[in-house]
Amino acid sequence: MAAVKGDEMRSRSESLEFALLGFLSQSPLHGYELRKRLIAIYGPYRALSFSVLYPQLRRMLLAGVIEEISQKPIKAVKARKMKKTTKPARAPKEGGIARRSRIVYRLTAAGHERFSHLTQNVTPDTWEDEGFEVRFAFFSPTSPANRLRILEGRHRRLKDKAEILRTELEKSPAGIDKYLEEWRRHSLESADREIAWLEKMITIERK
Structure with a gap:
């Protein structure tokens, strides 16, 4: 169980690294x-807090694939309570202005090389749900041969899933919760729709 959990965490970390490099x-x-931008890929319901993002960025900094640069400092004037007065308003003093730099991340030469390597590396994790979403978001820099491998792998994965769901629906025991059965039916319909879409994409890639 611990080994499976460790593999899952490593897979998620690699998926996040790939997206950040992309x-x-x-x-x-x-x-x-x-x-x-990450939320745009993973969806709003996937927990992706800064406590997850920044440790990953630190690991990438230590690995030398990204570096920090500072943007032009931003002026931030301290808000002051408005007081009723007949005196004209004064301009804020210099001491009331704070300057802060925003940290920006960019790829190093090693980072570009790492991303190029990852786009050409195709494993079974690539066509699992999370891995596929991230890889498809950066399909353009992926070679045509690997795009086809990923699409075909995803297609096989969903065909297997659809077959399992179809069998479960056909052999549902008497008394099974109606909501569980409805969820399985919904999952099967979703899988069938994606299979049809994948077959269309595979046809396009083969041309």
């Missing part, structure tokens, strides 16, 4: 923008 290969970004 975004930073397009342009340097700060942490807040990276999180927004």
